[in-house]
Amino acid sequence: xxxxxxxxxxxxxxxxxxxxxxxxxxxxxxxxxxxxxxxxxxxxxxxxxxxxxxxxxxxxxxxxxxxxxxxxxxxxxxxxxxxxxxxxxxxxxxxxxxxxxxxxxxxxxxxxxxxxxxxxxxxxxxxxxxxxxxxxxxxxxxxxxxxxxxxxxxxxxxxxxxxxxxxxxxxxxxxxxxxxxxxxxxxxxxxxxxxxxxxxxxxxxxxxxxxxxxxxxxxxxxxxxxxxxxxxxxxxxxxxxxxxxxxxxxxxxxxxxxxxxxxxxxxxxxxxxxxxxxxxxxxxxxxxxxxxxxxxxxxxxxxxxxxxxxxxxxxxxxxxxxxxxxxxxxxxxxxxxxxxxxxxxxxxxxxxxxxxxxxxxxxxxxxxxxxxxxxxxxxxxxxxxxxxxxxxxxxxxxxxxxxxxxxxxxxxxxxxxxxxxxxxxxxxxxxxxxxxxxxxxxxxxxxxxxxxxxxxxxxxxxxxxxxxxxxxxxxxxxxx
Ligand SMILES: *[C@@H]1O[C@H](CO)[C@@H](O)[C@H](O)[C@H]1NC(C)=O
Ligand SMILES: *[C@@H]1O[C@H](CO)[C@@H](O)[C@H](O)[C@H]1NC(C)=O
Ligand SMILES: *[C@@H]1O[C@H](CO)[C@@H](O)[C@H](O)[C@H]1NC(C)=O
Ligand SMILES: *[C@@H]1O[C@H](CO)[C@@H](O)[C@H](O)[C@H]1NC(C)=O
Ligand SMILES: *[C@@H]1O[C@H](CO)[C@@H](O)[C@H](O)[C@H]1NC(C)=O
Numbered sequence: 001x002x003x004x005x006x007x008x009x010x011x012x013x014x015x016x017x018x019x020x021x022x023x024x025x026x027x028x029x030x031x032x033x034x035x036x037x038x039x040x041x042x043x044x045x046x047x048x049x050x051x052x053x054x055x056x057x058x059x060x061x062x063x064x065x066x067x068x069x070x071x072x073x074x075x076x077x078x079x080x081x082x083x084x085x086x087x088x089x090x091x092x093x094x095x096x097x098x099x100x101x102x103x104x105x106x107x108x109x110x111x112x113x114x115x116x117x118x119x120x121x122x123x124x125x126x127x128x129x130x131x132x133x134x135x136x137x138x139x140x141x142x143x144x145x146x147x148x149x150x151x152x153x154x155x156x157x158x159x160x161x162x163x164x165x166x167x168x169x170x171x172x173x174x175x176x177x178x179x180x181x182x183x184x185x186x187x188x189x190x191x192x193x194x195x196x197x198x199x200x201x202x203x204x205x206x207x208x209x210x211x212x213x214x215x216x217x218x219x220x221x222x223x224x225x226x227x228x229x230x231x232x233x234x235x236x237x238x239x240x241x242x243x244x245x246x247x248x249x250x251x252x253x254x255x256x257x258x259x260x261x262x263x264x265x266x267x268x269x270x271x272x273x274x275x276x277x278x279x280x281x282x283x284x285x286x287x288x289x290x291x292x293x294x295x296x297x298x299x300x301x302x303x304x305x306x307x308x309x310x311x312x313x314x315x316x317x318x319x320x321x322x323x324x325x326x327x328x329x330x331x332x333x334x335x336x337x338x339x340x341x342x343x344x345x346x347x348x349x350x351x352x353x354x355x356x357x358x359x360x361x362x363x364x365x366x367x368x369x370x371x372x373x374x375x376x377x378x379x380x381x382x383x384x385x386x387x388x389x390x391x392x393x394x395x396x397x398x399x400x401x402x403x404x405x406x407x408x409x410x411x412x413x414x415x416x417x418x419x420x421x422x423x424x425x426x427x428x429x430x431x432x433x434x435x436x437x438x439x440x441x442x443x444x445x446x447x448x449x450x451x452x453x454x455x456x457x458x459x460x461x462x463x464x465x466x467x468x469x470x471x472x473x474x475x476x477x478x479x480x
Contacts, residue, residue: 154210156210156215156216156390157387157390157391159188159191159383159387160192161190161191161192162190162238162381163190164192164239167239167244167254168252168423169252171252171253172253172423173422173423174423174425175423177473178473181472181473182471183468183471186391186392187420191381191384191387192383193240193417193420194333194381194384195229195232195382196229197232197237200226200229204217205225208383211382212404213338214305214335214385214386215382215385215407216382217382219339220339224342224343227346228342228343228345229342231349231374232349232377233374234374236375236376237374237375237377237378240301240421241254241278242331243329247278253424254421254423255424256280256421256422257273257275257279257280257426257427257428258414258415258425259280259281259282259283259296259427259429260411260429261283261285261286261411261441261442262431262438262441262442263435263441264478265429265477266294268295268428268442268477268479269293269294270294270295271291271292271294271295271297273296273426274298274426275297279418279422280300281299281300281301282302282325283302283303283304283414284303285316285443286302287316287321289320291443298329299325299327300329301330302325302332303333303335303410303413304334304410305336305337305338305410306334306340306341306359307337307338307340309323309367310358316443320443321443331377331378332348333417334378335380335413336380340354340357340358340359342379343355343356343357344359344367347359347362347364348364349372349373351365380413388412392464393408393412393460395460396457397454397455402455406455406457407455407456409456409461415427415474419468424475426475426477427474427476429477430461430462430476431465432462433466434479435450436450
């Protein structure tokens with residue numbers, strides 16, 4: 001009897017094993033069939049895909065990348081320029097969207113509760129007035145869907161939803177217009193743009209540790225995170241435009257100027273116009289002194305990473321760059337891609353020397369002035385950077401060995417952050433299709449062609465600016 005049941009069990013096991021193998025085989029076949037479909041559509045060469053530059057942001061790289069991995073574009077005359085307009089429409093390859101016309105509409109079900117949260121935010125948009133002082137309500141979400149075979153786990157197209165109430169009820173602000181454009185499908189109104197003390201939980205740490213660099217908290221231990229982010233504990237830290245109430249002066253809409261460092265600004269005489277906005281965003285080697293007529297003089301938001309700041313201070317000292325702009329109204333927004341950003345931020349907030357790492361012992365007031373305080377510091381949320389990369393700047397670099405160092409440029413992050421927080425955005429000094437007519441930066445003493453690096457995709461960014469301009473979501477200065 002017992003041997004009979006034993007044999008039956010064995011038979012059942014064999015049947016099971018066969019069934020599992022069959023399923024596996026079917027799965028492997030499916031994966032292989034999907035493979036070719038997800039191959040790049042545009043016939044771009046490797047170097048083109050990896051080219052990116054420092055123009056908009058004045059963003060020098062680590063020396064190592066500079067010397068070892070800088071790609072050398074062919075002479076201008078032999079360069080083939082990709083079809084800018086078709087290109088980006090083919091870039092994001094999310095798995096369930098192959099039938100959508102636009103191609104860049106992310107599949108809604110790849111994002112947790114997006115439909116729910118966006119309809120909720122619509123209700124919130126209408127209900128709130130600009131005098132709202134309510135804090136954000138967080139809805140951390142857990143992935144409910146495993147990434148498909150065309151979506152490697154490092155992409156992580158699922159984000160926390162952070163319901164920061166809008167500060168205005170601007171009737172034709174970006175938030176209300178975006179849904180009617182091609183960007184409606186990928187724009188998340190409740191993406192956390194900034195991270196702050198309340199985001200540091202064990203659960204979030206576990207979720208974000210999967211993503212390295214600017215895209216997560218990979219490599220940053222929980223203790224460091226809590227010790228550093230805990231200083232960002234006020235509404236000025238989670239609100240990008242934290243002093244709007246003091247400035248609004250009856251105006252219904254928030255107008256932002258976002259100023260890149262591109263050579264197109266030289267002799268533009270745009271200074272007055274730029275300074276006339278409610279907020280003025282700048283980044284990296286933004287040299288103001290001597291260039292006020294062309295670029296303005298105010299800075300309300302200065303975006304940088306510790307690495308790009310140190311590089312700017314080294315590379316552009318000769319052109320007159322001495323460090324971040326200092327003024328009563330200036331806020332400093334870290335783009336954290338390393339624990340050195342967290343450490344420098346904490347040192348600045350607490351007026352203490354940096355405790356360890358590359359900047360060990362440095363006095364943060366050297367960069368941010370004596371009056372810096374936690375109120376003036378902000379830090380981009382890694383979900384925001386990953387979301388920008390995945391949904392707005394999904395470069396083909398992500399299919400190469402450079403996928404870990406590729407990210408939106410600092411300038412692109414700044415412009416897209418303004419797009420997610422302001423009602424109207426004017427962009428100046430960003431790369432345009434005729435970029436060869438201008439020097440890399442507005443402060444270059446002689447013509448320097450735009451530098452391309454592998455960790456950004458400035459061509460793709462340039463295309464995105466054109467598309468956002470055509471969609472009426474930004475006003476891009478094009479010198480015409
Ligand atoms: C942030 O956390 C603190 C302490 O846990 C809590 O008192 C506060 O209400 C939270 N603020 C928001 C806006 O969630
Ligand atoms: C914020 O942190 C500072 C110390 O960094 C502390 O003195 C202050 O009480 C905290 N504020 C809140 C609202 O928790
Ligand atoms: C707003 O203005 C008041 C009075 O001038 C000042 O005390 C307060 O700090 C300002 N708030 C912000 C967020 O700048
Ligand atoms: C506020 O608005 C009034 C009228 O619109 C204007 O005269 C005044 O100059 C404004 N004040 C500031 C500080 O912008
Ligand atoms: C840019 O340069 C090209 C020739 O190099 C010229 O044809 C074109 O008109 C220039 N565009 C602008 C805006 O100056």
